Amino acid sequence: MPSSSNDLFQRAQQLMPGGVNSPVRAFRSVGGTPFFTKKARGATLTTVDDRELIDFVCTWGPAIHGHNNPVIRDAIAKALEKGTSFGTPNPYEIEMAELIVELVPSVEKVRMVNSGTEATMTAIRLARGYTGRDKIIKFAGCYHGHVDSLLIKAGSGALTLGNPDSAGIPDSFAQETIVLPFNDSQALEVAFQEFGDQLAAVILEPYPANVGLIMPKEGYLQSLRDLCSKHGSVLIFDEVMTGFRVSAGGVQQRDAITPDLTALGKIIGGGLPVGALGGKAEIMDFLAPLGPVYQAGTLSGNPLAMAAGIASLRMLQESDIYDRLEKMGQQVQDAVTTAAQETGLPIQVPQVASMFCIYFAEETVENLDDAIATDTDRFNKFFHTCLDNGVYLPPSKYEANFISTAHEQTAIDQACDVIVKAIHGL
Numbered sequence: 001m002p003s004s005s006n007d008l009f010q011r012a013q014q015l016m017p018g019g020v021n022s023p024v025r026a027f028r029s030v031g032g033t034p035f036f037t038k039k040a041r042g043a044t045l046t047t048v049d050d051r052e053l054i055d056f057v058c059t060w061g062p063a064i065h066g067h068n069n070p071v072i073r074d075a076i077a078k079a080l081e082k083g084t085s086f087g088t089p090n091p092y093e094i095e096m097a098e099l100i101v102e103l104v105p106s107v108e109k110v111r112m113v114n115s116g117t118e119a120t121m122t123a124i125r126l127a128r129g130y131t132g133r134d135k136i137i138k139f140a141g142c143y144h145g146h147v148d149s150l151l152i153k154a155g156s157g158a159l160t161l162g163n164p165d166s167a168g169i170p171d172s173f174a175q176e177t178i179v180l181p182f183n184d185s186q187a188l189e190v191a192f193q194e195f196g197d198q199l200a201a202v203i204l205e206p207y208p209a210n211v212g213l214i215m216p217k218e219g220y221l222q223s224l225r226d227l228c229s230k231h232g233s234v235l236i237f238d239e240v241m242t243g244f245r246v247s248a249g250g251v252q253q254r255d256a257i258t259p260d261l262t263a264l265g266k267i268i269g270g271g272l273p274v275g276a277l278g279g280k281a282e283i284m285d286f287l288a289p290l291g292p293v294y295q296a297g298t299l300s301g302n303p304l305a306m307a308a309g310i311a312s313l314r315m316l317q318e319s320d321i322y323d324r325l326e327k328m329g330q331q332v333q334d335a336v337t338t339a340a341q342e343t344g345l346p347i348q349v350p351q352v353a354s355m356f357c358i359y360f361a362e363e364t365v366e367n368l369d370d371a372i373a374t375d376t377d378r379f380n381k382f383f384h385t386c387l388d389n390g391v392y393l394p395p396s397k398y399e400a401n402f403i404s405t406a407h408e409q410t411a412i413d414q415a416c417d418v419i420v421k422a423i424h425g426l
């Protein structure tokens with residue numbers, strides 16, 4: 001007899017810390033037992049218990065074309081016939097680099113890596129090597145993967161588990177990281193006044209999406225760009241989440257702000273493990289083998305991963321794709337807003353393109369403190385009601401929802417119906 005999610009989770013907990021290989025999967029924030037997925041197709045996950053769920057997690061962002069997309073699968077199959085890894089340069093890497101340079105406005109040169117974490121880690125080292133400075137600024141609630149100097153007041157799983165500051169990070173590292181509240185121009189000015197000539201870099205998610213979803217205030221990103229230019233600090237956009245998601249060229253294209261370096265991941269791998277760091281050639285050329293900043297990867301530029309990523313990015317060049325995704329995002333936002341009005345419940349639904357978040361709060365969420373203050377109990381009840389009725393939202397109030405091109409109108413209609421009913425039941 002096939003094992004149930006409950007049985008598998010019992011076994012998993014004996015074998016893996018918390019039963020998972022990435023913390024948020026454990027449902028610690030919302031309570032209950034996580035389900036195990038046996039297969040996924042389009043917008044649907046099928047659990048080992050034979051439940052079918054409309055998925056708004058989309059493997060935490062990458063699946064913009066839905067699960068098990070046939071075009072991506074074919075690209076992987078074709079690459080597979082030629083081999084799984086060469087350890088030499090391969091033609092796919094060129095195609096991938098050309099696509100990234102074409103799509104992402106600020107990128108002149110690129111280095112492929114295997115995860116978003118590697119991309120941000122390398123970005124920080126490169127900025128330090130390039131400027132000869134040590135200090136960096138990050139923002140409370142921004143998550144940049146599990147990099148030592150960036151796991152300070154971080155978002156996503158770190159926040160979900162109530163420890164935005166990880167154990168195991170020496171104070172001496174943490175002292176080089178200045179943490180500021182997001183959307184606070186004055187705090188930014190003060191920090192630059194005090195530390196401007198010591199600042200190697202400022203790193204941020206231009207639309208923070210690991211603390212729910214927060215939009216920058218008008219002019220905020222531009223003021224950051226101006227301050228970095230004035231003080232010779234490297235501006236790093238972490239677009240691991242927003243890259244290829246909010247537009248083909250990410251936030252930098254949507255808001256017309258040019259960072260110096262950009263970290264990419266998630267969508268760029270088409271569902272396989274890929275990340276990338278790109279930016280100005282002058283800075284990128286500080287990387288080995290040209291420059292003094294070391295970085296390497298046994299499987300970097302892996303042909304299967306490149307083939308999947310290339311297929312994923314090429315499909316994003318279809319003309320109306322972002323319009324279609326935006327419309328679906330707006331439909332969900334409208335449905336939730338109407339339900340909030342009908343019930344009188346305080347709900348905020350920030351939405352941009354195919355990303356949205358449902359906060360139980362009176363006021364617009366502008367920073368980490370606002371996000372923490374939103375109603376957790378109400379979110380958790382809402383989450384479980386949706387899940388019980390076949391709609392899988394991210395299992396934490398600090399995560400963003402994603403829509404894919406495989407979410408057909410019927411799936412969106414059905415999901416909106418479930419979400420609206422869940423709100424009415426709160």
Ligand SMILES: *Cc1c(COP(=O)(O)O)cnc(C)c1O
Pocket residue numbers: 114115116117118120143144145146205210238239240241265266275
């Ligand atoms: C997911 C994410 C990362 C980390 O990427 P991994 O591939 O999980 O290492 C970094 N930054 C942002 C903004 C992310 O959303």
